[in-house]
Amino acid sequence: MIETTIHDSVLELRMNRPPVNALDPTLVAALREHLEKAPCESARGIVLSGQQGMFSAGLDVPFLLTLDRDGMREYWRGFFALCATLARSPVPVTAAITGHSPAGGAVLALFCDYRVMARGPFRIGLNEVQVGLTVPDCIQMALRRVVGPYRAERLLVAGRMLTGEEALEAGFVDELAPVDETVTRAVHWMHELLALPPRAMLATRAMARADLAAVFEDLDALPVEDFLDGWFGEETQSVLQALVAKLKSGGRNGKPG
Numbered sequence: 171m172i173e174t175t176i177h178d179s180v181l182e183l184r185m186n187r188p189p190v191n192a193l194d195p196t197l198v199a200a201l202r203e204h205l206e207k208a209p210c211e212s213a214r215g216i217v218l219s220g221q222q223g224m225f226s227a228g229l230d231v232p233f234l235l236t237l238d239r240d241g242m243r244e245y246w247r248g249f250f251a252l253c254a255t256l257a258r259s260p261v262p263v264t265a266a267i268t269g270h271s272p273a274g275g276a277v278l279a280l281f282c283d284y285r286v287m288a289r290g291p292f293r294i295g296l297n298e299v300q301v302g303l304t305v306p307d308c309i310q311m312a313l314r315r316v317v318g319p320y321r322a323e324r325l326l327v328a329g330r331m332l333t334g335e336e337a338l339e340a341g342f343v344d345e346l347a348p349v350d351e352t353v354t355r356a357v358h359w360m361h362e363l364l365a366l367p368p369r370a371m372l373a374t375r376a377m378a379r380a381d382l383a384a385v386f387e388d389l390d391a392l393p394v395e396d397f398l399d400g401w402f403g404e405e406t407q408s409v410l411q412a413l414v415a416k417l418k419s420g421g422r423n424g425k426p427g
Contacts, residue, residue, distance in 0.1 A: 177357045181213035185220045190227035193274045202252045215360040219266035226275030254386035256281035266356035280312040286356045288349035299329035302409030317341045
């Protein structure tokens with residue numbers, strides 16, 4: 171489910187849950203475990219990647235629709251915990267966005283220090299509104315600090331998906347690379363960062379990311395119940411059930427949660 175590759179002192183964590191790296195509870199827990207272990211095992215930096223053509227399709231909606239409120243509460247607390255692990259990581263994390271990255275996939279990328287996206291017919295964005303979901307403010311905040319408040323508002327309210335070129339122009343991603351060089355570029359950026367004086371770099375990084383880390387200081391204070399109210403609401407359930415029916419009929423179009 172997670173494949174690891176060492177690039178000198180940089181650890182690549184490659185999501186490998188076919189066909190689309192959908193974020194079910196097992197993948198969420200595995201990602202968090204590997205991210206937490208990496209600094210303890212001498213990794214000075216982490217690259218998070220997926221397979222060519224697909225970084226992560228986001229939440230595993232078909233599976234999550236089988237859960238009751240208690241099950242969804244446990245899942246969403248786990249997802250928030252994963253975001254917290256990325257936000258508070260003591261070592262830098264680069265996202266090698268190797269393909270499509272809607273919703274939950276885009277969230278993972280936003281919580282990284284730097285984002286390299288594959289060129290090609292791929293899209294990235296927080297498209298939750300399109301599938302009847304509300305983006306929690308703690309995740310909206312991650313987008314605001316990357317692209318700015320007004321641009322974030324426009325993207326979030328419309329649930330707009332961006333091409334790589336649009337994402338680069340908006341500041342959603344930091345650079346584009348050929349799909350087969352995305353990981354290489356992410357590792358290269360990390361090595362350049364790690365070549366800086368480490369104490370000064372890490373201390374400055376911690377200060378620069380303190381706002382993001384502070385949002386996830388207390389997981390119990392995050393709006394899990396508000397999200398659950400929306401998830402189990404009639405409108406959201408209707409849209410999600412229709413989405414799953416379309417996916418089962420072979421109509422996958424890059425709009426999972």
